[in-house]
Amino acid sequence: MIVKDDDFNGGRRRFMMSGALVVSFSLLPGVKAMAQEVIADEGAAVHVAKATEALAGSLKTNPYLDAWIKIDPAGKVTVYTGKVELGTGVRTALLQIAAEELDMAPSLITFLTADTGASPDEGLTAGSHTIADSGSALLNASAQVRGLLIDAAAQYFRVSSSVLSARNAIIKAPDGRTMTYGQAVGAADLHRVALPVSPLKDPATFSMIGTSLPRLDIPGKVTGSLSYVQDMTMPGMLHARVVMPPVYEAKLLDTNTPEILKMPGVVKVIRNGSMLAVVAKGEWQAVQAQRALAAGSKWSAGRALPDPATVHRDLKVIATEHIEIANTHNVAGTPVKTLNAKYSKRYMLHGSIGPSCSVALFKDGALTVWTHSQGVYPLRDGLAEMLSLPKDKVRCVHVEGSGCYGHNGADDVAAHAALIAREMDGQPVRVQWMREQENTWDHYTPAMVTEISASLDAGGAIVDWNYALWSSSHNERIVNAGRLIPAQMLAQPFVSSPSVPMVQPEGGGDRNAIPLYALPNMHVMNNFSPTMPLNTSAMRSLGAHMNVFTIETFMDELSAAAGADPVAFRMKHMQDSRARDVIKLAADMFGWPRAPRKANHGVGFAFGKYKNLMAYVAIAVEITVVPETGQVILEHAEVAVDSGQIVNPDGIRNQIEGGVLQSASWTLYEELKFDKTRIRSFDWSSYPIMRFSAVPRTVNVHLIDRPGAPFLGAAEASMGPTAGALGNALFDASGKRLRDMPLAGESLRRQLEF
Structure with a gap:
């Protein structure tokens, strides 16, 4: 027997009236009045309400179940994560976790990653936190959603939940009656806060977790299909290239803009303080114009760089804060031999294989940015501040980039794209840094x-x-507009937030x-x-x-x-x-x-x-x-x-x-x-x-x-x-x-x- 929609407590009518599938990313009502704790992250501090601190992983900061899982009346299941795919395969692993606890084949789930217009805010994808935080959240959210759906079906069938089974979004009773997840969700109401304890499956029964499911992203990458933000195209898309200062703090004094505007395909030269860019109809036209514009621009001297020979000696001068992170004293044996040693490491760059890239569209007073940033929400906030826009008028959508593993130029090129797109209202603009810009304006790993x-x-x-x-x-991640390199170059520049040490046990x-x-x-x-x-x-x-x-x-x-x-x-x-x-x-x-x-x-x-x-x-x-x-x-x-x-x-x-x-x-x-x-x-x-x-x-x-x-x-x-x-x-x-x-x-x- 298959239950009809009309038979199940009002079916879709009740579902639509209940608003059960409204995706919400807010914290608990009244959370501002509650005591909070701060947990470490590789971006800004993350505040956790006392009411949610017992929840698993990122449920602490995104406690509503329908922030993670959406089910429509037709039974389509969509799962969200606020984390991004950086080439590590986490998208596949997170899908496996959700599929396991939802008792569904992965192919039946639509799985969406970080997007400020859709996904929960999980801050940065960094520090090996994705599976620990987002995976734990999805494991528990999926188990609780499955439990709610089964409980709803049990109430309708008038049987114990323990006798029902679920497989591929269909709940089955011992007598053969079935109900789809889409039918059950009308009475389940997923817009509720997760519980500290979940009806998790016995790990011995896992069929998806613990298996090497082929990665979702590999087929497209090995066959050359559109896999990266660098590959993106849009109707009417323009191409832009930027001219960067030759050294830190150099100021733009003059340009050869009139000459550049005469070059084939050039649409506009954009200057705001020392932020300089050229927009053209074709990518190669933009590259040629950028080279000519760079050659014809004049800059102030800027500031000198350190002497490489004294970098490590200088560290002991500029390290002005002394933080004791461990001090233990216990009874021990008598020292008979003491060893001493000193070590050093030089600056290194990320060496991202693909130079950073972003696509942006400013239309009807709102900005959409496609970016390979590791943190779409922190980037969204930084861009909103830079452009003096409300946060709800800026949307950052993650698209993979070819190279990352840390804070490279992804956020900065997104800021370039945002600034340029605002000047090209209604037209999508693609911005890609050149190799020398990727290397010389990287956020290097410190000595x-x-x-x-x-x-x-x-x-x-x-x-x-x-x-x-x-x-x-x-860690100088985006916590304000001043952390974005282009924002520092504007006629009215933004100033970076002060650098602060990351607290233990994570540490920096x-x-x-x-x-x-x-x-x-x-x-x-x-x-x-x-x-x-x-x-x-x-x-x-x-x-x-x-x-x-x-x-x-x-x-x-x-x-x-x-x-x-x-x-x-x-x-x-x-x-x-x-x-x-x-x-x-x-x-x-x-x-x-x-x-x-x-x-x-x-x-x-x-x-x-x-x-x-x-x-x-x-x-x-x-x-x-x-x-x-x-x-x-x-x-x-x-x-x-x-x-x-x-x-x-x-x-x-x-x-x-x-x-x-x-x-x-x-x-x-x-x-x-x-x-x-x-x-x-x-x-x-x-x-x-x-x-x-x-x-x-x-x-x-x-x-x-x-x-x-x-x-x-x-x-x-x-x-x-x-x-x-x-x-x-x-x-x-x-x-x-x-x-x-x-x-x-x-x-x-x-x-x-x-």
């Missing part, structure tokens, strides 16, 4: 210095640990500065710089890359001083059972310890728990060093990962493998080139990244699944451990303890000569 001192007792145990770092927040420059090892006496100091001489912001893993590198290479130095095997030494100081499991698994799969190796070959080991909150990663590597060139070849890696409940095994493996490669590129080779006058890393020859020829011969990722455990973010978790393992393997291969990144290349070649 860092770390210093460490630790002592051992007679039994080879660590009895004290003193650690200090010098850097900035590593001090992310992962507190070791997970059991250390009886520990002192960790974050020497924070509120200003940096170069434009800097978030890069994948923030300070964790450098801090874990320091901790893990120093652990090897301590193990050598104690006369202990590096893996055994770590196990001696590790009490966390899950950490011990990944350390043991990586060592076992690698066959640690390896027998003595031939010359110029080395092995290394490292461990980290990302932010001490997210996934556990242990890695063992084998490398070859070419003394004549300083090249380091990562031959082989075995990686063990515990990210809690696994959603998509292949997705996690891909992210860990990609993280190993990217971290190897950073650790061994990458370094921003600049002098006191200009940024000199403006193309791929002046800023080399790892080439396919240098990709590791084998990287094997071993996953520890923990069904029913919380999701732990894994995308950035391998960055630090990879760096530490490479540093340790280099010492094993060369006898040189290298502490200044990048480790390979010409500097290594020179050291190996002696």
Whole structure:
């Protein structure tokens, strides 16, 4: 028996009258009057009402079920997330989570990502938070929606909910009667606040979570279809290119605008203060005009850049805030041996393969921007402020971009597109930065210095640990219009909000500065710089890359001083059972310890728990060093990962493998080139990244699944451990303890000569 709409409590009439499917993103009524707490994010602070703090993941800030799941009377199910796809495969994994708890095939669900006109506000897609926050929200919201629909059907059928089953949006009774989700939703009313406890399925029954569902985004990318914002076209679309100042704070003095307006296809030259752009009918016409406009523009001198030779010394001068993040004192053995070391890391750029791009349309007093920003809501707020528009007149829609992993130029080019589109009312405008603009106006990862001192007792145990770092927040995300580079160049410029340190346990420059090892006496100091001489912001893993590198290479130095095997030494100081499991698994799969190796070959080991909150990663590597060139070849890696409940095994493996490669590129080779006058890393020859020829011969990722455990973010978790393992393997291969990144290349070649 199939229930007819007219039979079910008014069917669609009741549904339409109830407003059950109105998507709402507001907090609870009266939330402003309630006590609130602030949780850390990689963007602005996120306020959580006391009434919702017990909810799972992003339900804390978006508690209404119909903010996440919409069902129409015809049974069409639409699921929303406020997170975006950055090439990590999270869109697929989030769909799997929703499909599992809704008891539906993924193909039956329409899944939509971040859009300020439709999706919940989940801030930024960053910090390996997507599965932990949005995944947890969808898991619980989907389970509660399924429960509400089944309860509604049970009431109609006059049976217990426990005897009903759901499959592919159809609820079935033991006697054969059925009801669709679309029919049930009229009596379910999804416009309600989620509950702290959900009717979650038994993980043993999962059929979707834990499987390697093929990624949704791959077919289009490998077949060359329109996949990225760079590929977007719209009827009547114009093309724009911008002219950027030659250096920070340079002011535009004059242009050759009359000449440019005579060029083929040129529609308009737009100038607002030092923000300069040309609009043309065709893209190549815009590129040619941009080159001519740049050549004919005159600028003031701007400010000088720092001396590369003194960058790390200067950090100790400009780091004016001293923040103690750990200070523990416990009874320990008597120190008999003390080691000290100092490490450094240079500025690096994102190296996004595709230069940043955005499409914007200003029409009828409202702005729509298509962007590959990692945070459409923070961007929306920044653009609204910049243009003096109400927030509800600005819509930011996420479209994938070819390259990201941090705060690159995506938000800034969106600001350019918004400013230009306002001048071209009613016509869509596509803006793409040039390669040299992407590189020279990037938000670089900040330089860092770390210093460490630790002592051992007679039994080879660590009895004290003193650690200090010098850097900035590593995070200058869009919290006001002044954080947008074009907004700083306007005739009436906006000023960036002050830089503030990100608080622990997430941390910024001090992310992962507190070791997970059991250390009886520990002192960790974050020497924070509120200003940096170069434009800097978030890069994948923030300070964790450098801090874990320091901790893990120093652990090897301590193990050598104690006369202990590096893996055994770590196990001696590790009490966390899950950490011990990944350390043991990586060592076992690698066959640690390896027998003595031939010359110029080395092995290394490292461990980290990302932010001490997210996934556990242990890695063992084998490398070859070419003394004549300083090249380091990562031959082989075995990686063990515990990210809690696994959603998509292949997705996690891909992210860990990609993280190993990217971290190897950073650790061994990458370094921003600049002098006191200009940024000199403006193309791929002046800023080399790892080439396919240098990709590791084998990287094997071993996953520890923990069904029913919380999701732990894994995308950035391998960055630090990879760096530490490479540093340790280099010492094993060369006898040189290298502490200044990048480790390979010409500097290594020179050291190996002696």
